[in-house]
Amino acid sequence: MAEPFTVHQITLYIRDLFDLDLTLQDVWIEGEVSNFKQAASGHLYFTLKDANSELACVMWRSQAAQLSALPRHGDAVLVHGRIAVYEARGQYQLYCDMLQPAGVGELNRQFELLKAKLDAEGLFDAERKRALPRTPHRIGVVTSPTTAAFQDIQNVIRRRYPLVEILLSPAQVQGRDAAPQIIAALDRLNRRDDIDVILLARGGGSLEDLWCFNDEALVRAVAASRLPVVTGVGHEIDFTLVDFAADHRAPTPSAAAELLTPDGAALRQELRLRRDRLEGALLNALDGWRDRLEANQRWLERLSPAVTVQNARQRVDDMTGRMDAALRRTLERRRDRLDARARALHAASPDALLARGYAMVSRTADGRRVTSIQDAAEGTSLTITLHDGQLTATVRERRADS
Known part of the structure; x- marks a missing residue:
């Protein structure tokens, strides 16, 4: 064993x-x-x-x-x-x-077959996806007005970015007539020129409940939309074919609303930061402009005619002073020379000579000066001029120097 x-x-x-x-x-x-x-x-x-x-x-x-x-x-x-x-x-x-x-197995089979067909046509290509506006002014919403999803969308948008306007294009989002109504709702929004983006939304449900979002005509309408389309259909685990055709897919209607709207608090914080940076840059610019203005002012003051005139006036004063000093020195030198010449002239004048004991002799008759014995014969009457008066004399004898 x-x-x-x-x-x-x-x-x-x-x-x-x-x-x-x-x-x-x-x-x-x-x-x-x-x-x-x-x-x-x-x-x-x-x-x-x-x-x-x-x-x-x-x-x-x-x-x-x-x-x-x-x-x-x-x-x-x-x-x-x-x-x-x-x-x-x-x-x-x-x-x-x-x-x-x-019964869902057959639906899944249909889902995968249609998905493969549309994917092969390029309807789901990433290159077709468009960017969303950063700050939309008006959002077109396609959903049923009575659903909780629409209320959630409004609440999220009011909380995050109340400046945006919501325009509802109503449609059934479940049942046999849902797909044609959604296509018509998309067409209404695409014909307007005041819509920035479309939000296609529906709350969670079973595969059968969400089956209208796998309708081929609807998927093609989403792919052909003139405006960017964001889907928020079902819960996070739910995927429908319109999610693949849309430009962006969000897991829930609320998440789609958040995806489409900026955070108001974050925007306010960003605005405050930009304002502070702008104020800082402006103050720095003003300081720089003030420094340049003061520098230009100093240059202008240096280059102004008033400064030139003042400098010229000072130079005139300096030149006048130098001229006065030079003139005084010239006058003093000339005065000294004049005094010296006056002294020399005085020393050479007849009066000075007479004062030193010399005499000047002239003929009395005609006043002609006698400089030689030949100028006065014997018996000639002479006038002798001394420093303090005159004498009259008669030539008695002439005697030449040997």
Whole structure:
């Protein structure tokens, strides 16, 4: 007899068989929910059954959080996951990662087929996406006026950027008539010239509720819109084909409103910062202009005619002073020379000579000066002039120097 397995060993062996079967690792199963229970941890435990069999199922909290609604007892569902062995109980069970109402599988197939077709035509290309206006003046909103989504949009815009105007283009957002009405609402907004951007919005719902946003005509209308389109359809986990065709997609209507509007508080802070920088730059510029003005003023003062005249006047005063001094020196020198000449003339004058004992002799008869013995014969009457008077004499004898 072969060596026996322990319970744990055989369980591990069976687990490995399950894990190696690729079919069991990626399987869709349709059935009816029973024994549904949500644990305090957030994990879901239920049984999936049909008329002949039952299958234990578990969905971890992280996957359960993605569900738009929890299944209920008796719901017909389509579940995706992998089948593996739960070792502690030695039973196999389905570990679910997706759960949706029965019939959704066909919708998903249609969704993927249409998505591939439109993507191949280039309707979802990133190059087609347009930038959003930073500060829109008027936003066109396409949604139902009675939905909570429209109220959320208004609340967000009033809180963030109340300067923007909202223009509602109403349309049904669920049901058979929704897609044609949304197309007409988009067309109304595109015909206006006072709209900056369009917000297409709807709150959360099941795949069937949101199916109108997968309508081919609507997707083409969004892609062909003259104005940029932002979608906020469903919840964060919900994707529709209009999301791929739009210029921007937001996870919720409120998030779309935030995406389209600047934060008023941030704008005010930015304005304050820019005002402060502008004031600083202006003050610096004024200081620079004041310094240049003062420098120019000093240059003008130096170059002004008044300064030139003052400098010229000072130079005239200096020159006048130098001229006066030179004139005084010239006059003094000339006075000194004149005095010297006067003294020389005085010393050479007859009076000076007479004062020193010399005499001047002239003939009395005609006053002719006698400078030689030949000028006066014997018996000639002479007048002798001394420094203090005259004498009259008669020549008695002439005697020449030998």
